[in-house]
Structures are given as structure tokens and as C-alpha cells.
Amino acid sequence: MSVLITGGAGYIGSHTVLYFLDKGEDVVVLDSLEKGHKQALLDGVTFYQGSIHDEALLSDIFQKHTIEAVVHFAASSLVGESVEKPLDYYENNVIGSHTLVKQMVKHEVKHIVFSSTAATYGEPKNIPIKETDPTIPTNPYGETKLAMEKMFRWCDAAYGLKSVCLRYFNAAGADPDGRIGEDHTPESHLIPIVLQVALGQREQVQIFGEDYDTKDGSCIRDYIHVMDLAEAHYLALEKLRRDNTTSIYNLGNGKGFTVKEVIETCREVTGHEIPAVVSERRAGDPATLIASAEQANQELGWQPRYPELKTIVEHAWKWHVANPTGYDKEIAVNKR
Ligand code: UDP
Numbered sequence: 001m002s003v004l005i006t007g008g009a010g011y012i013g014s015h016t017v018l019y020f021l022d023k024g025e026d027v028v029v030l031d032s033l034e035k036g037h038k039q040a041l042l043d044g045v046t047f048y049q050g051s052i053h054d055e056a057l058l059s060d061i062f063q064k065h066t067i068e069a070v071v072h073f074a075a076s077s078l079v080g081e082s083v084e085k086p087l088d089y090y091e092n093n094v095i096g097s098h099t100l101v102k103q104m105v106k107h108e109v110k111h112i113v114f115s116s117t118a119a120t121y122g123e124p125k126n127i128p129i130k131e132t133d134p135t136i137p138t139n140p141y142g143e144t145k146l147a148m149e150k151m152f153r154w155c156d157a158a159y160g161l162k163s164v165c166l167r168y169f170n171a172a173g174a175d176p177d178g179r180i181g182e183d184h185t186p187e188s189h190l191i192p193i194v195l196q197v198a199l200g201q202r203e204q205v206q207i208f209g210e211d212y213d214t215k216d217g218s219c220i221r222d223y224i225h226v227m228d229l230a231e232a233h234y235l236a237l238e239k240l241r242r243d244n245t246t247s248i249y250n251l252g253n254g255k256g257f258t259v260k261e262v263i264e265t266c267r268e269v270t271g272h273e274i275p276a277v278v279s280e281r282r283a284g285d286p287a288t289l290i291a292s293a294e295q296a297n298q299e300l301g302w303q304p305r306y307p308e309l310k311t312i313v314e315h316a317w318k319w320h321v322a323n324p325t326g327y328d329k330e331i332a333v334n335k336r
Helices: 011-022 055-064 079-084 086-106 140-159 190-198 226-243 259-270 294-300 309-322
Strands: 002-006 027-031 046-049 067-072 111-117 162-168 170-172 205-208 223-225 247-251 276-279
Touching: 002 011, 011 027, 011 067, 011 226, 027 055, 055 086, 067 086, 067 226, 079 086, 079 140, 086 140, 111 140, 111 226, 140 162, 162 226, 170 226, 170 309, 190 205, 190 259, 190 309, 205 259, 223 226, 223 309, 226 247, 226 294, 247 294, 259 309
Parallel strands: 002 027, 002 067, 027 046, 067 111, 111 162, 162 247, 170 223, 205 276
Antiparallel strands: none
16 A cells, blocks of 8 residues: 655655655655655655646556555645735646545545645634634635645545645754755745855845734744654544544644744854844735644644754754755755
8 A cells, every 4th residue: 555645756745755754654756846856755755747637647646556545745835926826826726636636536545634734824813823713814825725625624525535634834944864855946935045044145034024013023933843744744644544534733833933033043053144134024924823733732642853943943954054056966965
């Protein structure tokens, strides 16, 4: 029996593949490589380059392999871009997932672990955010992820498809052993941007707004180690195997850091000065996002192994130093 991981060559996807391989799972990856990196796929993975829109390819994969469950990452995931191109997000995320799930139903694959997001909540009413809090997304990215979560629920009622939707807060860090890491083009996430400044690849980091209602005026986020996210996917699959029930969980550390605190931690870890300037707020950014991950803790038995921001940054830095130009130059010895 195999697990199909869509988007398995992307940042969180590839770390999850690594975790699943280390657990002895048989993994099949489907990734279009539009954003993902083939070099992020280590030995032992069966890889198909292609899209979740490709019904024939999906059908072929489901016929060739005995797929027990799907872990579904393949999606567009940039908030700003989603506001500019909502139709692309509906197409890539909602229509793509529809095609995938249609094939799952056809081939009687009954379990899916889904990569969802804190963006499903929009501007939070309560901090920390609980799974039962209102979901009113403020951008098409969050809206399309929420639409997919709802689609899975209806597919449970109709076809018995059981899902675990994992709402991540801010994924960060890299494989502690330095085998794989984070490489987006263009990069938009705070920690890799700050580390690029430390590497001399950018002159400075911009702090998007210092007039928020927070302790130092910059936004607060809950940073969660990518390998802790990876482990949560594995525990979610184990729960599906055990209980065969549909559920939704937040994944975060339950602790928030301001943008300024993140930059300061990066200075400490890297020993670089890291110049920072304050600029305008970024559209659509809530002031504070912190997860209550109590439910994942109780029901999945999930406990982050790397909760300290310093550790998260150290692991990210280790990969950035070894791979200053990311995956494309293949400086890293990228083997398990
Ligand atoms: N941020 C920033 N400068 C940057 C990139 C991000 O100040 O160059 C801020 C951003 O406004 C947010 C936080 O850092 O408050 C985390 O942003 P990121 O894009 O990493 O993740 P998001 O919270 O959007 O998922």
C-alpha cells in the first residue's frame, strides 16, 4: 500500500515526504514542479511530474499503485497573488482538488490529509484561535482552502471519504539534518527573507507596518517548525487508519512573535547585523495570529518537537548557509 503525496516536491510537502519515508511508508509523489524542486525528493520516492488537473495521469497512478490515502499539498498559496488572480486560485485549488477527489472516489481511495491554513479564519475574533472559531477569509487563498475543506465534508456524507484538514499557522525552519529546506521564487516569507539579508543577498528587510496593536507595533505570528508539521500529517494519517473519522486541526506552537522579534532572533543565530526598515503595512495582514493547537495535541497526540523560535531559525539557517542559491545550483549533498 502506498500514500500519494501531491505537491510533494514543495516546501512542506517535501519535508512530509521525508518524514513518511523515515517512518517506512511507501510514498508516491505527484508534483508539477512549477514551484516544487525535484532535488527536494530524496531516494526512495516514486515520482510523477504532472498536474492534479490531469485526470488521465491520476487515473493511471491510482491503477498502477495501491493508493491507501492521499496527502494533498498541491495548491497555489500566496495571499497577495490570490487577491490579484482569484480565478487562478479557484482553478488551481478548488477545481484541481475536485479533479483529484473525483478520481479518489472513482478508485475508492477513502482517506485524505489536507494542507489547509490559518487564512481560513480571516481576522480572528479570539486569540488563540480555536477550530470552532468563525471562518471568514479575507482573501481568495483562504477562501479556496475553506471551499476545499467544505467539499471534503460533503464527500464524507455522500461517499464516505474521510478527511483530516490541517490548518497551519506560519511554517518555518528546515530538516534538522540539513537534507532539504525552503526555497521559493520569488521569496515572500519573513524568515527566509531575513536570512537572505544575513547572506548578503538583500540589503535589508522591510518590516511591513509598526502601527499594529501589538507590543512593538509589528505583526505577531505563530511560527511552527516544518518537521513538526510533517509529523502532524503522519499522525493525521494514523488517526484516519485508526478511527476513520473526518476532522480539522490547527497546527501552531500557541506562542506568537512579532516581526521585530523574529529579526532579532535571526541576528542572534546568524551573528549578522541584518539591517531592517519599516515600510507600509501589507494588504490583508491581520495584526495577530496565534493557534490553539490543543485539539491536535489531544486527538492526534501531536506535540511540537522544535517549539523554540531560535531552533526553527537555526535549522533554516543551516540549510541556507549550505545552499545559498537554493536548490538550483545543487551545492548541497542531497541524500538521505
Ligand atoms: N513580513 C514582513 N516583511 C517581509 C515579509 C513578511 O514584515 O519581508 C511580515 C508579514 O507582514 C507578516 C509576517 O512577517 O506579518 C509573516 O509573513 P509571511 O509572509 O512569512 O507569512 P504569512 O503570515 O503571510 O503567512
